[in-house]
Amino acid sequence: MIRKGEKFYxxxxxxxxxxxxxxxxTVSKIYQNIDxxxxxxxxxxxxxxxxxxxxxxxxxxxxxxxxxxxxxxxxEVLDTKDVQLVSSYTDILQIGAxxxxxxxxxxxxxxxxxxxxxxxxLAATVGEWLSAAEYILSGGNKEVILCERGIRTxxxxxxxxxxxxxxVKAAQKSxxxxxxxxSHATGEKDLIESMTLAAKAAGLDGAMIExxxxxxxxxxxxxxxxxxxxxxxxxxxx
Amino acid sequence: MIRKGEKFYxxxxxxxxxxxxxxxxTVSKIYQNIDxxxxxxxxxxxxxxxxxxxxxxxxxxxxxxxxxxxxxxxxEVLDTKDVQLVSSYTDILQIGAxxxxxxxxxxxxxxxxxxxxxxxxLAATVGEWLSAAEYILSGGNKEVILCERGIRTxxxxxxxxxxxxxxVKAAQKSxxxxxxxxSHATGEKDLIESMTLAAKAAGLDGAMIExxxxxxxxxxxxxxxxxxxxxxxxxxxx
Amino acid sequence: MIRKGEKFYxxxxxxxxxxxxxxxxTVSKIYQNIDxxxxxxxxxxxxxxxxxxxxxxxxxxxxxxxxxxxxxxxxEVLDTKDVQLVSSYTDILQIGAxxxxxxxxxxxxxxxxxxxxxxxxLAATVGEWLSAAEYILSGGNKEVILCERGIRTxxxxxxxxxxxxxxVKAAQKSxxxxxxxxSHATGEKDLIESMTLAAKAAGLDGAMIExxxxxxxxxxxxxxxxxxxxxxxxxxxx
Amino acid sequence: MIRKGEKFYxxxxxxxxxxxxxxxxTVSKIYQNIDxxxxxxxxxxxxxxxxxxxxxxxxxxxxxxxxxxxxxxxxEVLDTKDVQLVSSYTDILQIGAxxxxxxxxxxxxxxxxxxxxxxxxLAATVGEWLSAAEYILSGGNKEVILCERGIRTxxxxxxxxxxxxxxVKAAQKSxxxxxxxxSHATGEKDLIESMTLAAKAAGLDGAMIExxxxxxxxxxxxxxxxxxxxxxxxxxxx
Numbered sequence: 017m018i019r020k021g022e023k024f025y026x027x028x029x030x031x032x033x034x035x036x037x038x039x040x041x042t043v044s045k046i047y048q049n050i051d052x053x054x055x056x057x058x059x060x061x062x063x064x065x066x067x068x069x070x071x072x073x074x075x076x077x078x079x080x081x082x083x084x085x086x087x088x089x090x091x092e093v094l095d096t097k098d099v100q101l102v103s104s105y106t107d108i109l110q111i112g113a114x115x116x117x118x119x120x121x122x123x124x125x126x127x128x129x130x131x132x133x134x135x136x137x138l139a140a141t142v143g144e145w146l147s148a149a150e151y152i153l154s155g156g157n158k159e160v161i162l163c164e165r166g167i168r169t170x171x172x173x174x175x176x177x178x179x180x181x182x183x184v185k186a187a188q189k190s191x192x193x194x195x196x197x198x199s200h201a202t203g204e205k206d207l208i209e210s211m212t213l214a215a216k217a218a219g220l221d222g223a224m225i226e227x228x229x230x231x232x233x234x235x236x237x238x239x240x241x242x243x244x245x246x247x248x249x250x251x252x253x254x
Numbered sequence: 255m256i257r258k259g260e261k262f263y264x265x266x267x268x269x270x271x272x273x274x275x276x277x278x279x280t281v282s283k284i285y286q287n288i289d290x291x292x293x294x295x296x297x298x299x300x301x302x303x304x305x306x307x308x309x310x311x312x313x314x315x316x317x318x319x320x321x322x323x324x325x326x327x328x329x330e331v332l333d334t335k336d337v338q339l340v341s342s343y344t345d346i347l348q349i350g351a352x353x354x355x356x357x358x359x360x361x362x363x364x365x366x367x368x369x370x371x372x373x374x375x376l377a378a379t380v381g382e383w384l385s386a387a388e389y390i391l392s393g394g395n396k397e398v399i400l401c402e403r404g405i406r407t408x409x410x411x412x413x414x415x416x417x418x419x420x421x422v423k424a425a426q427k428s429x430x431x432x433x434x435x436x437s438h439a440t441g442e443k444d445l446i447e448s449m450t451l452a453a454k455a456a457g458l459d460g461a462m463i464e465x466x467x468x469x470x471x472x473x474x475x476x477x478x479x480x481x482x483x484x485x486x487x488x489x490x491x492x
Numbered sequence: 493m494i495r496k497g498e499k500f501y502x503x504x505x506x507x508x509x510x511x512x513x514x515x516x517x518t519v520s521k522i523y524q525n526i527d528x529x530x531x532x533x534x535x536x537x538x539x540x541x542x543x544x545x546x547x548x549x550x551x552x553x554x555x556x557x558x559x560x561x562x563x564x565x566x567x568e569v570l571d572t573k574d575v576q577l578v579s580s581y582t583d584i585l586q587i588g589a590x591x592x593x594x595x596x597x598x599x600x601x602x603x604x605x606x607x608x609x610x611x612x613x614l615a616a617t618v619g620e621w622l623s624a625a626e627y628i629l630s631g632g633n634k635e636v637i638l639c640e641r642g643i644r645t646x647x648x649x650x651x652x653x654x655x656x657x658x659x660v661k662a663a664q665k666s667x668x669x670x671x672x673x674x675s676h677a678t679g680e681k682d683l684i685e686s687m688t689l690a691a692k693a694a695g696l697d698g699a700m701i702e703x704x705x706x707x708x709x710x711x712x713x714x715x716x717x718x719x720x721x722x723x724x725x726x727x728x729x730x
Numbered sequence: 731m732i733r734k735g736e737k738f739y740x741x742x743x744x745x746x747x748x749x750x751x752x753x754x755x756t757v758s759k760i761y762q763n764i765d766x767x768x769x770x771x772x773x774x775x776x777x778x779x780x781x782x783x784x785x786x787x788x789x790x791x792x793x794x795x796x797x798x799x800x801x802x803x804x805x806e807v808l809d810t811k812d813v814q815l816v817s818s819y820t821d822i823l824q825i826g827a828x829x830x831x832x833x834x835x836x837x838x839x840x841x842x843x844x845x846x847x848x849x850x851x852l853a854a855t856v857g858e859w860l861s862a863a864e865y866i867l868s869g870g871n872k873e874v875i876l877c878e879r880g881i882r883t884x885x886x887x888x889x890x891x892x893x894x895x896x897x898v899k900a901a902q903k904s905x906x907x908x909x910x911x912x913s914h915a916t917g918e919k920d921l922i923e924s925m926t927l928a929a930k931a932a933g934l935d936g937a938m939i940e941x942x943x944x945x946x947x948x949x950x951x952x953x954x955x956x957x958x959x960x961x962x963x964x965x966x967x968x
Contacts, residue, residue, distance in 0.1 A: 060357050062382055064389045095358035096333055114355035119298050120333035121356075139377030139406040139646075142887045144300055151302045167891070168377040169883040170615075170644040173856045174895045177881070181888045181916045184924045202895045210898045210932040217931035218924040377884075380649045405653070407645040408853075408882040411618045412657045415643070419650045419678045422686045440657045448660045448694040455693035456686040536833050538858055540865045571834035572809055590831035595774050596809035597832075615853030615882040620776055627778045644853040 017131060018051075018108075018161050018221065020193040024254060025222030027052040027090055027195070028247060031237040032059050032067065033074035039081045042229040045244030047085040049251040052108065053078070054090040054224055058098065059236065060114050067235045075105040090133055090224070096124040103128050113137050113165055113200075116148050126155020133161045133224075135197070138168040138176060142186050149192060162186055162194045163224060166201030175203025175240070178211055184218050195222035199240045205231075208242060209250050216254060225250075255369065256289075256346075256399050256459065258431040262492060263460030265290040265328055265433070266485060269475040270297050270305065271312035277319045280467040283482030285323040287489040290346065291316070292328040292462055296336065297474065298352050305473045313343035328371055328462070334362040341366050351375050351403055351438075354386050364393020371399045371462075373435070376406040376414060380424050387430060400424055400432045401462060404439030413441025413478070416449055422456050433460035437478045443469075446480060447488050454492060463488075493607060494527075494584075494637050494697065496669040500730060501698030503528040503566055503671070504723060507713040508535050508543065509550035515557045518705040521720030523561040525727040528584065529554070530566040530700055534574065535712065536590050543711045551581040566609055566700070572600040579604050589614050589641055589676075592624050602631020609637045609700075611673070614644040614652060618662050625668060638662055638670045639700060642677030651679025651716070654687055660694050671698035675716045681707075684718060685726050692730060701726075731845060732765075732822075732875050732935065734907040738968060739936030741766040741804055741909070742961060745951040746773050746781065747788035753795045756943040759958030761799040763965040766822065767792070768804040768938055772812065773950065774828050781949045789819040804847055804938070810838040817842050827852050827879055827914075830862050840869020847875045847938075849911070852882040852890060856900050863906060876900055876908045877938060880915030889917025889954070892925055898932050909936035913954045919945075922956060923964050930968060939964075 018025050026049065030042055033055045043053060057074030059067060070077070075091065082089045092110040093102040099121075102109060108131045115121050116137035125132045132152050136145045149160045164183035166176025178201035187194040198211035212223045228234045231241040242250070256263050264287065268280055271293045281291060295312030297305060308315070313329065320327045330348040331340040337359075340347060346369045353359055354375035363370045370390050374383045387398045402421035404414025416439035425432040436449035450461045466472045469479040480488070494501050502525065506518055509531045519529060533550030535543060546553070551567065558565045568586040569578040575597075578585060584607045591597055592613035601608045608628050612621045625636045640659035642652025654677035663670040674687035688699045704710045707717040718726070732739050740763065744756055747769045757767060771788030773781060784791070789805065796803045806824040807816040813835075816823060822845045829835055830851035839846045846866050850859045863874045878897035880890025892915035901908040912925035926937045942948045945955040956964070 060355060062355075062385045064357075064361075064385075064392045094356075096335055097358070114357075117298065117300075117352035118332075118356050118359075119302075119352075120335070123302075137377075139375075139884055141885060147300045147302075154302045167883060167885055168646040169881060169891065169893075170646060170648070170853055171855060171881055171893060171896055172646070172648065173899060177883065177891060177893055178895045179883075179885055179891055180894050180928055181892050181921050181925055182885055184921055185887060185918075188920065204899075206902065207895050207898055211895055213931040213933075214894055214928035217927040219927075377646055379647060405645060405647055406884040407643060407653065407655075408615055408884060408886070409617060409643055409655055409658055410884070410886065411661060415645065415653060415655055416657050417645075417647055417653055418656050418690055419654050419683050419687055420647055422683055423649060423680075426682065442661075444664065445657050445660055449657055451693040451695075452656055452690035455689040457689075536831060538831075538861045540833075540837075540861075540868045570832075572811055573834070590833075593774060593776075593828035594808075594832050594835075595778075595828075596811070599778075613853075615851075623776045623778075630778045 017159065018193050020191065020221055024216045025051045025195065026251065027054045027222065027224040028227045029054040030228045030234065031226050031241065032056045032235050033070055033077050034235050036077045036081065038229070039077055042227060042244060043081055043085055045229065046227055046247050047087060049248055052090050053082050053087045056092050058092055058094045060094055060112055072101065075102065079105045096120050099124045099128065103130055108133050111135060116140055116145065119151055122148060122151035123155055126152040126157045128157060131159035131161060132157060133163055135163045135165045138166065142182050145186060146190055160192050162192050163197055164194065165197035174207065176201050178202060180214060180218055183220055187220060193221040195220060195224060197224045199226035199237065203240045205240055205242055205246070209253065212250060213253065255397065256431050258429065258459055262454045263289045263433065264489065265292045265460065265462040266465045267292040268466045268472065269464050269479065270294045270473050271308055271315050272473050274315045274319065277315055280465060280482060281319055281323055283467065284465055284485050285325060287486055290328050291320050291325045294330050296330055296332045298332055298350055310339065313340065317343045334358050337362045337366065341368055346371050349373060354378055354383065357389055360386060360389035361393055364390040364395045366395060369397035369399060370395060371401055373401045373403050376404065380420050383424060384428055398430050400430050401435055402432065403435035412445065414439050416440060418452060418456055421458055425458060431459040433458060433462060435462045437464035437475065441478045443478055443480055447491065450488060451491065493635065494669050496667065496697055500692045501527045501671065502727065503530045503698065503700040504703045505530040506704045506710065507702050507717065508532045508711050509546055509553050510711050512553045512557065514705070515553055518703060518720060519557055519561055521705065522703055522723050523563060525724055528566050529558050529563040532568050534568055534570045536570055536588055548577065551578065555581045572596050575600045575604065579606055584609050587611060592616055592621065595627055598624060598627035599631055602628040602633045604633060607635035607637060608633060609639055611639045611641045614642065618658050621662060622666055636668050638668050639673055640670065641673035650683065652677050654678060656690060656694055659696055663696060669697040671696060671700060673700045675702040675713065679716045681716055681718055681722070685729065688726060689729065731873065732907050734905065734935055738930045739765045739909065740965065741768045741936065741938040742941045743768040744942045744948065745940050745955065746770045746949050747784055747791050748949050750791045750795065752943065753791055756941060756958060757795055757799055759943065760941055760961050761801060763962055766804050767796050767801040770806050772806055772808045774808055774826055786815065789816065793819045810834050813838045813842065817844055822847050825849060830854055830859065833865055836862060836865035837869055840866040840871045842871060845873035845875060846871060847877055849877045849879050852880070856896050859900060860904055874906050876906050877911055878908065879911035888921065890915050892916060894928060894932055897934055901934060907935040909938060910934060911938045913940035913951065917954045919954055919956055919960070923967065926964060927967065
């Protein structure tokens with residue numbers, strides 16, 4: 017379990033599960049340096065024509081590869097109807113930024129017995145983020161991890177604006193662990209190392225980082241994915 | 255049905271259905287001046303401790319009062335599991351701003367035979383808004399109405415920032431009707447009249463306005479609700 | 493003088509004074525339909541390598557062309573050192589958005605006897621905008637016109653976000669006239685007509701619109717400039 | 731001189747020079763741990779009724795106290811007319827966020843022989859910030875230090891949003907040193923330590939921090955000022 021103030025946790029893996037080979041090749045190069053494997057089987061994409069994920073087939077690949085390397089997993093759930101299914105395959109359920117105020121979904125994951133990683137919505141205040149966590153906590157599920165993944169501002173030379181001070185403030189105001197997602201927050205691989213080091217220095221609890229063994233061929237977010245080698249170099253600096 | 259370029263439609267009613275008396279008293283004073291009655295039975299509230307709506311009991315009240323005044327209705331749905339139920343009671347289903355990128359819900363309402371009023375997310379670009387509409391359209395449901403309800407910006411002297419130019423741009427780029435929600439966009443009753451007149455002058459297709467017969471006693475959004483008298487005065491100016 | 497609540501004033505002209513021919517050709521086609529001629533001699537440009545304006549030579553052209561058509565003028569001043577000079581050539585001095593909190597400049601124009609058109613800063617609250625006006629008013633100059641020209645938000649499909657509700661709120665909170673600049677606010681000629689009609693319907697006092705007789709050859713802001721014919725059509729609709 | 735990549739510089743001192751006693755008492759407790767003393771004699775305040783600074787009297791106090799402790803100084807200049815005067819008293823001239831696009835002022839400080847600390851405007855992109863620096867550099871003054879002081883976003887639980895990734899990006903794109911101002915960026919003393927440690931970990935060149943020997947009595951920004959003891963504790967952690 018991810019506990020507040022204990023260590024700096026690393027969650028890594030590709031944006032989407034594309035195939036067993038893709039996941040295996042990626043994980044085989046980084047598994048010794050990560051605490052959790054992350055990869056998406058249900059992908060919330062802006063356009064209905066974009067790759068939507070492998071769904072249950074992807075969950076099976078995730079579970080198989082994770083078992084092979086003895087890793088725990090994080091994966092996203094999008095629909096109240098899928099909560100039981102996804103929960104049966106993964107260790108931590110992720111609620112994405114677009115669903116931070118999907119209260120039906122928050123209530124549903126509040127009923128399960130697995131931790132929930134709750135991303136901050138891209139226009140959510142810290143107060144709204146903590147209130148969204150309350151929807152899960154008040155359902156009886158006390159294991160919530162908060163994840164700052166960048167807010168939407170006028171400044172779009174980075175994909176989003178990492179609100180590091182907001183993340184620290186959330187950590188000060190609640191008893192929940194708080195991590196960052198520098199990959200989505202910045203959208204640029206050249207900023208991931210500095211933001212991860214900054215998050216650790218600021219006292220936060222971890223980072224979730226996109227890694228792909230062939231970023232240039234990734235079905236989503238290749239531009240912001242580290243290679244396994246780059247990830248391992250970052251691990252050494254931490 | 256709300257058709258693009260035909261007239262300036264008025265959708266009005268209280269934020270939430272609180273009781274049959276509350277809805278009846280409100281509607282009885284404005285029914286002659288509105289095209290659709292709006293009122294919420296499922297309320298997406300920031301805190302789990304706030305009033306969450308009367309749910310199916312509210313839908314029954316809505317249907318009963320609407321039938322009494324021979325009105326068509328608009329009401330919000332929050333969960334994929336409730337789409338069939340809500341659809342059986344109302345004429346138009348509303349997808350709220352917080353759920354604009356709840357793609358599971360968009361796909362579900364794409365399968366039904368009733369129009370969908372799609373609010374713009376509070377940090378959504380016009381492009382993302384139109385892409386969200388695509389999720390519904392590509393499911394086979396061609397009746398989508400776009401509703402601009404204010405975006406979240408640094409400027410918080412109004413509750414949100416009404417992006418009237420963005421709404422006009424959405425109307426230019428798509429064949430769908432576009433309306434505004436000045437009540438949520440501004441959060442102030444003193445700005446509703448001017449913004450509604452502005453939307454009509456700008457060529458948009460309508461406005462959705464909160465009206466409550468006793469705004470000071472409303473369970474939500476009382477500060478931004480017009481009284482029936484104020485609404486009828488606005489109707490005269492239009 | 494521009495007075496609050498009296499009529500809907502139109503201020504028009506090119507972004508920059510480029511030559512006597514350019515200004516004369518533009519003005520000759522619209523002078524009957526405008527209340528004030530606007531054109532810049534000192535241009536605040538993002539890059540030091542961009543065209544910076546014709547400076548005093550431009551002021552002379554402005555005064556000459558205005559006199560020929562018996563028009564009053566508006567032009568921008570950028571430096572405290574130039575206030576007296578610019579004031580000697582124009583009827584209204586403009587403080588641009590970038591200088592809204594250039595308090596040295598505000599104090600300087602507070603000492604002169606000519607009206608000041610104060611644009612809202614692109615990240616200024618309504619309160620800060622009115623406080624900036626106070627700097628001018630408290631210097632003894634009581635003729636201030638407020639101009640909303642779009643604020644900077646995440647939404648960048650239009651150049652800026654026209655905050656029409658904020659402009660109406662400024663008008664409600666102060667005794668000063670309030671106009672809009674739809675050209676800078678939207679950056680698109682196809683949105684200028686709808687926003688100008690909306691501003692009039694919302695009860696504001698006027699609009700400042702960029703017009704160039706050859707927009708495709710303009711040294712700045714050509715994309716958002718109306719042709720004289722388009723401007724005159726808008727005048728007719730108003 | 732502040733050089734890129736050399737060390738993590740600390741610039742500290744009170745927001746405003748209030749009296750010789752105030753400055754002396756503050757500096758006497760921190761002078762051993764700072765590289766530069768900062769304090770304002772000309773204060774850009776939102777309201778004309780707020781304390782505007784001691785002006786030249788303040789500059790004299792600053793120079794006297796700095797000489798006593800053998801410190802170099804940073805202070806803000808607001809008006810082109812004051813550049814020579816301020817330059818005669820200080821080692822580094824500061825251009826504040828409100829004046830980042832006051833191009834007349836940028837050109838004026840481009841002509842002097844002292845370094846300029848250029849704060850990012852609160853709605854400026856990284857590109858606009860670097861272009862503003864170009865106005866100084868192209869005048870012949872090659873000593874520019876960039877300072878990120880928070881941008882204005884919807885998120886107002888902190889005073890501004892510290893854009894740490896944007897600051898790192900500016901450092902990557904230019905050859906100029908880049909520091910942060912965590913005091914203005916967050917507006918909260920409880921966030922200053924974590925943001926300063928984060929900036930150092932991210933590879934930036936320093937921090938400018940408000941320190942006052944009696945924050946509760948400060949004429950401006952007391953809420954975000956560290957006490958000398960708190961500042962010295964932060965120094966030890968760095």
